[in-house]
Amino acid sequence: MSRMEKRFPTKINMRRGKVDMTHGSGGRAMAQLIEELFAKNFDNELLAQGNDQALFDAPKGRMVMSVDGHVVSPLFFPGGDIGSLSVHGTINDVAMSGAVPLYLSAGFILEEGYPLADLEKIVISMAKAAKDAGVPVVTGDTKVVERGKGDGVFITTTGIGVVPDGLDISGANVRAGDVILISGHIGDHGVAIMSSRENLAFETQITSDSAALHGLVADMVAAVPEIHALRDPTRGGLAATLNEIAYQAEVGMKLFEENIPLRGEVDAACEFLGLDPLYVANEGKLVAFCPAAQAEKLLSVMRAHPLGRDSAIIGEVLEDDMGFVTMETGFGGTRIVDWLAGEQLPRIC
């Protein structure tokens, strides 16, 4: 039996307590928050080492690393919250290289006065998302800022993963003749967020599509290792993602509006809010580019996965030194699908 003095004689009052400046001061209150909230929920061996860093064996092969800051407002929305979102977002950024995600880190910036009960909900949701994905949060950090200097909770997560041999997935590899696929309906996340905004609330059944896509990616790269590029169309929506890649690969693209999966409810919400669903954020979708010869095979693999059931071929890559992304509209005309100008929705991820 250890004779160590008990560090915390009483438990933190998670039900009624609030974040205060001592929770970020480096003292006993911070240690207690870490132990009773973060370590308890993220529970894994590497975190249990109890050091300022997680120690693990480096896997063989090429590794990827990605970071993503999450400042979503509101913090809780239909289909998720900032906790699950911060896990999914970073896993997806890692997975879009074809990598198997291994570990996550999490940095919390908490605002003084934020209810601990809500923080606990976020951490539980985050821990569940990490557990479901099989990607543990192995190291973390907590800071507290004064009231008015944050917006409740900001979470930054970093992920690392290892890329299977034989894959070369990069936006720069996209070339004319490639086929463009998407893994499902666009715009769900952005519309779910909008519907829960305080000043804009409207009733909808739409929930965020927030999901970790590494399982889908693993099936895709196993079946079609020739995939040229993968990317998740988050902020700025499908339009921004395609423009980024067109610029990176110095190619043009042509989309077929009729083939782009879009739910009637999302279409309707965008219609009355004056938004274009092509620019609305997704958090559980990916866009894939592959040689035309493999497109049908890739499509069937995607459709066989629960997160890719509604996958579709939505366009093709063309030679175009101007790098235009154009779209044959459902009406029969053609238009540019440009970068987003200004901001369509504030703070969605």
Add this chain to the structure above:
Amino acid sequence: MKYVDEFRDKALAKKLAKQIAEEADPSRQYNLMEFCGGHTHAIFRYGVQDLMPDNVHFVHGPGCPVCVLPIPRIDNAIELAEQGAIVCTYGDMMRVPASGKNSLIKAKAAGSDIRMVYSTMDALKIARDNPEREVVFFAIGFETTTPPTAVAIKVAAAEGLKNFSVFCNHVLTPAAIQHILQSPEVRELGQVHIDGFYGPSHVSSIIGSAPYDYFAEEFQKPVVIAGFEPLDVMQSTLMLIRQINEGRFEVENEYTRVVTPEGNEKAQDLVSEVFELRRAFEWRGLGEVPYSALKIKEEFAEYDAERRFTVTDSKGKDVKGCECPAILRGVKKPTDCKLFGTVCTPDNPMGSCMVSSEGSCAAYWSYGRFRLDRAKEAAE
């Protein structure tokens, strides 16, 4: 999407395109002005131009509410915010350039309390929630957005809200159309050929179709009131071509599902209860246009920001080289402007027409600029 998809039907569009191609006389040109930015937006977003024969030209008019507001009025709104008021306005207004490379969004970043709202009711709520602050609704727009402003003023009066006022910039469509038709560029100089008009859709739902009878008669130009969906635009094009071919100049109503000859009389009554005509109002592009805007009646003076606050008389002018004024009159195309796509883009607008998706420069740039490149290639 019910009641919308029907008006975006590809098969019907093809059929109409065929009919238009058959009926358009190849020996003449058809210059059709869409007054409203809503039509400009629909034409570009759905690629309607691609379905038209080469001799049917869309001439873009001044009907974009944020485009026509002159810089001094935006300077005034910024000044109200700088004096400490919470200024509320519709989204597009935020990025419209003011004097000195300022804009509402930049003033907001610099510390002013400027908020984007979706409706006048949101502005009222902000006033109720902040009783210690002055809340000014920066009201812009044509006849469509005027009734909600009237409602807000009436609600504020009924509730006895003491901290709410309206900076009124509501403008009138018929006065602007008349001004364009009377301009020397159209009447004498022949710089602008207009063979017919697409009448506004939402505006007409309020004012009805009757106010256009005068133009059709006086200026001998056909008017077809058109809905904002792409099939509405195509159907109206066919109706205009028929009128032109037959030498008729009538007001026809394509948008019968919404627009009646007398319009929405309840809304009209509301507007006339709260507002009265201004003797003149400056429009960007058109200059001073007599009786083309509204002001708040004496009876509601305490809700009139122009009476309640004092602002500097701004002499703000458009950026040098900006062709917005000529573009708004249909005299020039966006591509005739030296700033277009060089220093002026939707991300960094120099002129108002590059801001809103209803502005013709923004529509050209965001949806249609691949055509310019293709045309250049073909020419080479």
